[in-house]
Amino acid sequence: MRKSKEVPLTVLAALALFVTGCHETPESRNCVDEQGRIVPDTNCQAYSSTGAHYHYLYGGASGGHVGDAVVGGSATPSSSSGVSRGGFGGGSGGEGGGE
């Protein structure tokens, strides 16, 4: 017998944990759709299997509710807090780093 004795079915539970994320960030950010409208953060924290593309906008102005458009903002966080981001993640062109 070489197979695992059991494989507890918690993969989906682990996937669900992705939605817990962090709520306080050094800079305000909103998860937006391709039109720049606010969508729930879960869309940016999990891979979208529907083919829709979501991303965070850092800064900018909006009503702050789902469906509101964000005016301004940047796709990469600013380094105002002495922290710069976006220094990784340019390599894959969306294909991912696994093989």
Next chain:
Amino acid sequence: MRRHTIAPRKHWQATVARTGLTCHTLDDGTPYWDESAYWEFSAAEVDRLEAATAQIQEMALAAGDHILDHNRLEEMKIPSAAAARIRETWNSEPPALYGRLDLAYDGRQIKLLEYNADTPTALVEAAVTQWYWLEDCFPKADQFNSLHEKLVAKWQDLLPYLQQPVYFGHDGSEEDFLTVSYLRDTAQQAGHKTVPIAMHDLGWETAGARFVDLDCKPIQSLFKLYPWEWLLGEEFGPHALESIGAVNWMEPIWKMMWSNKALLAILWELYPNHELLLPAYLDGSRNLQDYVKKPLYGREGEGVTVFRNWVAEEGDTEEGVACVYQKLASLAVEEGNTAVIGSWLVDGEPAGMGIRESSGTISNNTSRFVPHLFR
């Protein structure tokens, strides 16, 4: 080894999605997880594959020593800035989790095709999806697959060595996201606290000279499904090098020696005519008539060209990149399906296998995953 065709389970898509494999179908609508067939092995064949995997791992360890003792990183096109850190981590042995050997096996000879040592995927399929398939379809048969147990056990071993939480960095594809989610799951089952983070969200705090998460908390343990050659080529590459030691990067940077396809030529040099190796060279195809040209940093079949009778027959040649020239292997082919065995190692020990099928000779990211069993 023998390929059987079989009726897929009713509602197989929903069934495999429930156990985590949501990317079961390719963009063209054909199955990626393909349970319309399975491969059957004998226990003796699995014994051979397991022993071959362990033996190749031994040879890879010797090759690592050789590469450093004989200063061969430059020849492998590994950036010189990484050399000191590779040497240091090779000796200090920080945590390393897993890897996957791609093997050619035609029922007679086993040959190493390459070692995906840094960022292997197709793990959920191998560890979970095919395990549940076996439970459903052939509960009395066995499977070469103790991946889940071994991953959880390895994470348990690492509990004293890793600062909590352990961050899991991912980027891009759904496949990578699933792999990272599953590895998080195994780490959590072992007692680790885990946090996912997109690679582009990793922050560098200048004042503290440290990596931080989105809450500006320092990151000290980071599993990244993102190859070292990409990390080093990007803006934060120098910070990654600087942080080694303060951050436990998994896989460690020395894995650049094994995931680089120059390893294949170095192994052949160290173990000429070894039964588990194919002739492979860095300086050209030499005396090979049927061979495969692979970029040293190629990924998922990209840039791979198959030559038969010295003529390029399949694949795309990438000009101007360093390559290894490896003799064409004899692969298992049934009904037009070419099978490659992905033989997994966890903590350096054989841990199971997954089989990918392609219509041509080159495996790539659309090669179908077909389950296996043995009796």
